[in-house]
Amino acid sequence: MTENIYVVGHKSPDTDSVTSAIAYANLKAQLGVKEAVAAAAGNVNNETKFILDHFGLAAPMVLTDAAGKKVILVDHNEVGQAVDNVMQGDIVEVVDHHKIGDIQTGKPIFFHNEPVGATGTIIASLYEQNGVAIPKAMAGIMMSAILSDTVLFKSPTCTEKDKAAVSKLSQICGEDPMKFGMEMLKAKSDIKSKSALDILMGDFKKFDFSGTKAGVGQIEVMDLADLTPKRAAILDEMKKKADAEKLDMIVLMLTDVMKESSDLLFVGNAASAAGFEKAFGGKLANNSIYKEKCLSRKKQVIPPLESAFKK
Amino acid sequence: MTENIYVVGHKSPDTDSVTSAIAYANLKAQLGVKEAVAAAAGNVNNETKFILDHFGLAAPMVLTDAAGKKVILVDHNEVGQAVDNVMQGDIVEVVDHHKIGDIQTGKPIFFHNEPVGATGTIIASLYEQNGVAIPKAMAGIMMSAILSDTVLFKSPTCTEKDKAAVSKLSQICGEDPMKFGMEMLKAKSDIKSKSALDILMGDFKKFDFSGTKAGVGQIEVMDLADLTPKRAAILDEMKKKADAEKLDMIVLMLTDVMKESSDLLFVGNAASAAGFEKAFGGKLANNSIYKEKCLSRKKQVIPPLESAFKK
Structure with missing residues (x-):
């Protein structure tokens, strides 16, 4: 054989x-x-x-x-x-x-x-x-x-x-x-049938930014408003996942394909939050930073995070 | 510019x-x-x-x-x-x-x-x-x-x-x-003009075998006998190099292109010597093990060393 x-x-x-x-x-x-x-x-x-x-x-x-x-x-x-x-x-x-x-x-x-x-x-x-x-x-x-x-x-x-x-x-x-x-x-964006955990884990990858253990996920939808009813449940799953996997932070890109922009949800410890704000040049409000013209995890989210946490 | x-x-x-x-x-x-x-x-x-x-x-x-x-x-x-x-x-x-x-x-x-x-x-x-x-x-x-x-x-x-x-x-x-x-x-094999150090360093690469720091070099000649007069001096340079660079071992392949075989010179500490002997299934004699049909560092020397030192 x-x-x-x-x-x-x-x-x-x-x-x-x-x-x-x-x-x-x-x-x-x-x-x-x-x-x-x-x-x-x-x-x-x-x-x-x-x-x-x-x-x-x-x-x-x-x-x-x-x-x-x-x-x-x-x-x-x-x-x-x-x-x-x-x-x-x-x-x-x-x-x-x-x-x-x-x-x-x-x-x-x-x-x-x-x-x-x-x-x-x-x-x-x-x-x-x-x-x-x-x-x-x-x-x-x-x-x-x-x-x-x-x-x-x-x-x-x-x-x-x-x-x-x-x-x-x-x-x-x-x-x-x-x-x-x-x-x-x-x-893809038929998210009505999806649980908050499905949404988080649908396209989830782990990274190590100079020792900061991170998970970065992404979900693409035609209209961000579709996700609003599930936002609290998604943040709750992000917290549970970070605890269970001993991650310092989790970022979830809620990407609006039509507007070509992403709401970047964040959970994590204080040091990670500072790095996250540095990476995206903004202040966390209601657990997120909204970025215009941001579609790509690989080109627009991972590189600024790598730079922000570089020692 | x-x-x-x-x-x-x-x-x-x-x-x-x-x-x-x-x-x-x-x-x-x-x-x-x-x-x-x-x-x-x-x-x-x-x-x-x-x-x-x-x-x-x-x-x-x-x-x-x-x-x-x-x-x-x-x-x-x-x-x-x-x-x-x-x-x-x-x-x-x-x-x-x-x-x-x-x-x-x-x-x-x-x-x-x-x-x-x-x-x-x-x-x-x-x-x-x-x-x-x-x-x-x-x-x-x-x-x-x-x-x-x-x-x-x-x-x-x-x-x-x-x-x-x-x-x-x-x-x-x-x-x-x-x-x-x-x-x-x-x-290439005109080695008469070469010093022992030139011979060692002519094609020298460093490797890490599960924590064992090693240098592995190679010289190819038409007839191994050409190298005999320089053997002691070469071993001496290998010892100096291992000390200076804090390497656990150095292997130098003296490759006879015509016979398609190599004399593997070795210097290093006792643990490395044991690993070297395990890798090539022989006993060190006069600082070397002779291997028939051995020409390639990449295919015939590095893989057995990696296996022998694997933890």
């Missing part, structure tokens, strides 16, 4: 991490690596479910522990964001678009990171570099991932390469990107 | 690290990044000098401190192997073929690592991916780097991709690879 190689994205999986796993496992299989298996580090969210259903694909298996397993990491390269015990597994490849983190290996591997809007953009170009035709469903989910991660090209992380990839992929899958993107966002 | 971006390889520069810096800076310039400047983290060795002279190129400028500078790292991705203060500089790209090390960044960058025999192979493919024609001299030095790092294809690190690259590059530069490779090796 051949040993599986699990292609897996980060915890609290978002669309890019799940679809990248599926599309990269497909590319590997087409290149003859039959043991590549797509996996997700948890259950898929509403947006991802909508996309997979639309293109006729099943959700990948859930992998939560990498101990003793061969894994290819997509859409992340930090131990804290990976499935449990990833360093007790065998990391054989990494394909990502984030800052370079703390993954180390004992031998040389394929590790490709590129500053583009989505891992989907990179994987689409890897099909091309390997001379492999992109199947229709794979084109559809990669297009969706790019539209999701770049918030329909509005995010400052979006590059010309992302737009060119969507243009090519939309021709293969036969969907109008902007029309499909709006449907996708509607599926 | 535009700020320079220094393309630079590892300390104790070898041919692949120097020529990769030159060839990648050339590619960047052809892509419109005029501020890319090739650099070397020290003076070039005899082999590299022979190659650069042959293809009519000057040795790059020497860069020893990256503080406050923009750098592209080629042929390494470990802080300990990089020019001083690399984390106080701004690492904007990494192109390498080693294990994944401890470089971290604050924002997403282009980071491409591939398990092939030489960084030169990767850079040749980056010319191709970017649709840029390879100039004759650049083809010559990249071909030389691949031949050098793979010891004329004999090293277990050598892949089909390396061989295909040499085949393509040799057509562009007009040199017969095997004939030129032998001339290159002769230039």
